[in-house]
Amino acid sequence: MESNKKYWKGLEELNNTPEFVESNKHEFAESLPIEEVLSGNGLAGKTPRRDFLKTLGFGIGAVSLAACQKVPVHKSIPYLIKPEEVTPGVANYYVSSYKGHSLLVKTREGRPIKIEGNPNDVLSKGGVNAQVQASILNLYDATRLKGPMQDNGDVAWSQLDEYVKAELTALKASGKAIYLVSSTINSPSTLRAIADFTAAYPATKHITYDAVSYTGIIQANQNSFGKAVLPHYRFDNADVIVSFGADFLGSWISQAEFMSQYASKRTWKQVDEGKKMSRHIQFESRMSLTGSNADVRIPIKVSEEGPALVNLYNAIAGTTLPGTKKLNNAIAENAIAIAAKELLNAKGRALVVSGSNDVATQVLVNAINSLLGSYGTTIDLDNPSYQYAGNDNDIVALMEQMKGGAVGAVLFMGANPVYDYYQSSAFADALKKVRLKVSFAGHADETGAECNILAPTHNYLESWGDENPIEGYYTVVQPTINPVYDTRQAEQSLLIWANAPVKDYYTYVRNTWNTTLLAKGNLAGQGGWEALLQSGFVKAANKPATTYTFSRDLNAVAQTILAQSAKVAADQGKLELQVYESNTIGDGNYANNPWLQELPDPVSKVTWDNFVSMAPKTANDLKIEEGDLVNIKANNYSAQLPVLLQPGQAQGTISIELGYGRTKCGKVGEGVGRNAFPYRSFVNGTFQGNLVAEIEKVGGDKVILAQTQTHHSYEGRDVIRETTLQEFVKNPEKALGKGEKHKTYDLWDEYEYPQYNWVMAIDLNACTGCGACVVACNVENNIPVVGRDEVRRRREMHWIRIDRYYSFDNKGETVTKEKEIDKLDNLDHVSVTYQPMLCQHCDHAPCETVCPVLATTHSSEGLNQMTYNRCVGTRYCANNCPYKVRRFNWFNYWNDSRFENYLQNDYTELVLNPDVTTRFRGVMEKCSLCVQRIQAGKLQAKLQKRPLKDGDIKVACQQTCPTNAIVFGNVNDPNSEVAKALKSERTYYVLEELNVKPGIGYQAKVRNRTATEA
Incomplete structure (x- = not known):
């Protein structure tokens, strides 16, 4: 265990600020507003807890009486003729696909309520990311368009x-151009439909x-190898990974x-049993999700990423x-010298990636990977990815065509350039010169607002x-x-507008599969189609991956x-700005999803x-504090945003997330944050998000960001254990500090768990x-969204x-005023560890x-249970929980009109899981280890007259996790996966010295660092 390390959640905890000290004096975030409890009015009260208990003395009868009041009953009409496939109370699962990932969609009484990854999915092996999980809510969005519109008025589809x-x-006769602008489409059927329309x-x-x-x-692959494709990267084949700003565990290409x-390459089976793991070195300016997981992370300026790559090439090529x-x-x-040596030692099992959208930079990356023998092993150009196929030049050319009046019609499919084009206002102006403008968006988004159809x-x-996300894989x-x-x-x-012979799209899709795709999976006919609808995909054999030799002269590329790097290097008084895609709401497509906004x-x-x-050092030099509102000027655009002091950010640089600042997307996302897309520029044929910016402090009150990092404190107790692979x-x-354990005493008999x-x-x-x-x-357990203020x-929740x-x-040193500057420099080189709690x-x-x-009790199967209709909201349990994992629902978030912008509308209640109680206000909530899934698994085994098997039950967090963490x-089953995992040498229990005997064991973090890097 790295005993000389101090772990802290935020700068306020590290610096022990007066505000942090004051907030930790209180056992709860704020006092219980008793007038709010009794009247339902107001958002925050000041009644002390002691006075609340006095009030409770006379109020117990009232609380008990209120508990007996009936919730309004909404009568439903039973099926007159029940569909054959629907059995009330029993879930049905259907295969589908989203963003190329094969999925299982859980439905109850005909309504989809949960997304799971298909365990056989070729891409992520059954895991899905947060955006896919939350996408279920978009179906029930009340702000979706209810039907077709023409010139801002409702119209029938036939009209x-x-x-x-x-x-x-008319446009066809005039000879004017018709443009279909779409985001990447990899659907064979959709591409056929577009071809029919074009014909x-x-x-x-x-x-x-x-x-x-x-x-x-x-474009770099076209220039280097004559193949204009996005490679299929294979991080599972890489022993050494070096990344320059590529957030491949976050928003880069294919997260899950x-x-x-x-x-x-890094889980307990490899580390504990094989005593080896991959090595990951990250060079970047902002602290990305990928950088925070790296074995070694080196903060560098935006302007240094290009020169650093050139130096790496020199070191490898000699x-x-x-x-x-x-x-x-x-x-x-x-x-860079260390990375070059290790990459060469791992030749054939090495991978270098860059997050840059610059063609020359990616050409140099290709040259490095060619020297390392990465093609055919960690990079596959023969079975490429089709997840992104955009060409930035084309949209720029379209705007010029629109400006000149040469375009007669533009149809937008999954594209919203009036919001996310780098010159969005100019694009909107050019669009006004187009006669027919059609949007297929489900919402009246920013581009749809400029369309007449x-x-x-x-x-x-x-x-x-x-x-068809990758070559040979069809979902x-x-x-x-x-x-x-x-x-x-x-x-x-x-198809209707093209007067195609087949206009029904189901039939059209069937034809595509019958004629071309079923054969790729050795399927045919009606039986093959039905098998497809059960399996979810077909996978053709991979084409043999071949090696590619890079032979292009790199002198001009390096220049x-x-x-370009020199252009984005900031002069005195300016900063280097980088914009990046949000890990939660993406490029803005998910801005109206409250589950993602609150993630x-x-x-x-x-x-x-x-x-x-x-x-923090840059802010100190500029006399800027966290929460200060600043105006960022760059690329003839300015926006006011609050400052967040981010440990690990390279000095002299700033970063801003894309995806915010939506003006037309629905009640949830509109007006949240500021739009950063106009900070991008069009350079050397591509859109790039690195530039020089001016920063100016704006007067006024500080902005309090809705930040969750220090909402719960462990009072300095040891909760994280980590070491290096060498020491492990x-x-x-010794590496994990597993010395003599603290002596504990039991005051009562141990629980017995005879079966489970x-x-x-x-x-x-x-x-x-x-x-x-x-x-x-959230989705599985009907957990509400509370909004920014809450x-x-x-x-x-x-x-x-x-x-x-x-x-x-x-x-172990105490930071003093004299050491403040040194401390700020140290904050550039922090390590990050994540811990699900x-x-x-x-x-x-x-x-x-x-x-x-007795609202919270212990079951005979080891579960700490909550009985909601017993709970009267004293919150004693939350006060006594050392892990701070209990949640008090201050309001009836699902039905209170004050929260209607989040989950409350006419339709979102349809997404609720009927197997989980929807809690009314005033009770404690917490993880139940998905007890409803446990019961369902046991019942299924009983119906099949067999013992429950390991793996029959998967809790929601486990099932979605792409990394199987x-x-x-x-x-009790010694052969179960969990029993084997808990036998790991790295297993420890958080706060086990308190003798609470937790039921969740953690495997300590191991980083693949050398002694000097540790």
């Missing part, structure tokens, strides 16, 4: 079709525009897939490209279709519910990189906002902190949270001993 066909026919209107040009694009990689690959200069960063220079498409859960999309509104698939609209950003732990991320291999016991003892193991080496488990738990009051800890080697289901649960009404099961 709209007649008008559009007449306009297209009917030959002036049509289909262009692909991705708000966050990978044109730089695609890459997390699954990455963790496969040459010196013209213009090469040493970095003004001794730590980075040393790390709105032809809303179905939600994917209402649709037929298919996807099917099938509807799990009838359309909620009067929408129609965009593909069907195209381009170095020249804390993995690194900053901020919800409901974007911000300016700045190094040498002496596991449900426990959990969580591998900190596999957990990336992504937050998918948090959203999965999060600021520390009232978020998440049953599982991801604690993020910073650390650096301070050798949920109810530990303790055998000696301290919450159980203090509950006056969470293992759940019956520890």
Whole structure:
């Protein structure tokens, strides 16, 4: 164990600020507002807890009486003729696909309520990320378009079709261009439909525009190898990974897939049994999710990423490209030398990636990977990814065409350039010169507001279709519910407008599979189609991956990189700005999803906002404090944002998240944050997000960000254990500090668990902190969203949270005023560890001993149970819980009109899981280890007249985790996965010295560092 490390959640905890000290004096976030409890009015009261108990003395009868009052009953009409496949109380599962991932959609009484990954999914092996989990809520969004519209008025589909066909026919005769602008489409059926539309209107040009694009990689492969493709990266084949700003565990290309690959080289089976793991070195300016998980992370400026890559190439190739200069960063220079040596030692099992969208930069990356023998092993160009195919040049050319009046019609499918184009206002102005403007968006978004025709498409859960995310892998999309509104698939609209012989899109998709795709999976006919609808995909054999030799002259490439790097280097008084895609709401497509808005950003732990991320030393130099509102000027655009002091941010740089600042997306996302897309620029044929910015402090009150990082304190207790691989291999016991345990005493008899003892193991080496488990738990257990103001009051309701800890080697020294500057420099080189924290289901649960009404009790299967209708909200249990994992629901969040912008509308109650009680206000909530799933699993085994098997039951957080960091099961079964995992040498129990006997064991974090790096 690295005993000389100090772990802390935020700068306020590290610095022990007066505000932090004051907040930790109180056992709860704020006093119980008794007038609010009794009257239901107001959001925050000041009644002291002691006075509340006095009031409770006379109020127990009233509380008991209120508990007996009936909740309004909404009568339902039973099925007159029950569908054959629907059995009330029994879930049905349907395969579908989203973003190329094969899924299982759980439905109850005909309504989809939960998304799970298909265990056989080729990409992520059954895991899905937070965005896929939360996508179920988009189906029930009351702000979706209810039907077609023309010139801002409702219209029938038949009238709209007649008008559009007449306009297209007229444009066809005039010879004016028709553009179909879409985000990346990898659906064979959709591409066929577009081809049929183009055949009917030959002036049509289909262009692909991705708000966050990978044109730089695609074009670099065209320049290097004559293949304009996005490679299929294989992190699971890499022993050494070096990344330059590529957030591949976050928003870069394929999050769930890459997390699954990455963790496969770092989980307990590899570390404990094989005593080895992959090594990951990250160079970056902002603290990304990927950088926070790296073995070694080197903060460098935005302007240094290009020169650093040039120096790495020189070190590997044994040459010196013209213009090469040493970095003004001794730590980075040393790390580059180490990385080059280790990459060469891992030749054939090495991988270098870059997050840059610059073509020249990606060409140099190709050259490095070619020298390392990565093609055919860790990079596959023969079985490429089709997840992104955008070409930035095309959308720029379209705007010029629109300006010149040469475009007669533009149809937008999954693209919203009026919001996310780098010159969005100019794009909107150019669009006004187009005669026919059609949007297929499900919402009247920013681009739809500029269109005269709105032809809303179905939600994917209402649709037929298919996807081809990587070469040879084809997934099917099938509807799990009838359309909620009067929408129609965009593909069907195209076929109708093209007068295609087959206009029914289901039949069209069937034809695609019957003629071409079923054969790839050795399927055919009706039987093959039915087998597909059960399996969810077909997978053709991979094409043989071949090696590629890079032979291009790199002198001009290096000059381009170095020249561009010099342009983004900030002068005195300015800062280097980098914009990046949000890990929660993506490029803005998920801005109206409250589960994602309230999911804390993995690194900053901020919800409901974007911000300016700045190094503490830089802020100190500029006399800026956290929460100050600043104006950022760059690229002829300015926006005011609050400052967040981010440990690990490179000095002299700032970062801003994309995806915020939506003006038309629905009640949840509108007006949240500021739009950062206009900070991007079009350079050398691609959109890039690195530039020089001016910063100006704005007067006024500080902005309090809804940040969750220090909402719960452990009072300095030891909760994290980590070591290096070297130390772990040498002496596991010593490395993890497993000395003599604290002596404990039992005051009562141990519980007996004759058949089942449900426990959990969580591998900190596999957990990336992504937050998918948090959203999965929200969906499964009907956990409400409370909004920005309530999060600021520390009232978020998440049953599982991801604690993020910073650390650096301070050798036990106390930070004094004299050492302040040194401390700020140290904050550039922090390590990050993530720890999922949920109810530990303790055998000696301290919450159980203090509950006056036996609302929380212990089961004969090891579960700490909550009986909601007993709970009177004393909150004694939360006070007595050392893990701070209990949540008090201050309001009836699902039905209170004050929260109607979040989950409350006419339809969102349809997403509720009927197997889980929807809690009324005034009770304690916490993780139940998905007891409803436990009961369902036992019942299923009983119906099948067999014993319950290990793996029959998976809790929601476990099932969604792309890295398999969470293992759940019956520890009484010695052959269960959880029993094996808990036998790991790395297993420890958080706060076990308190003798609460937690039921969740953690496997300590191991980093693959050398002695000097540790």
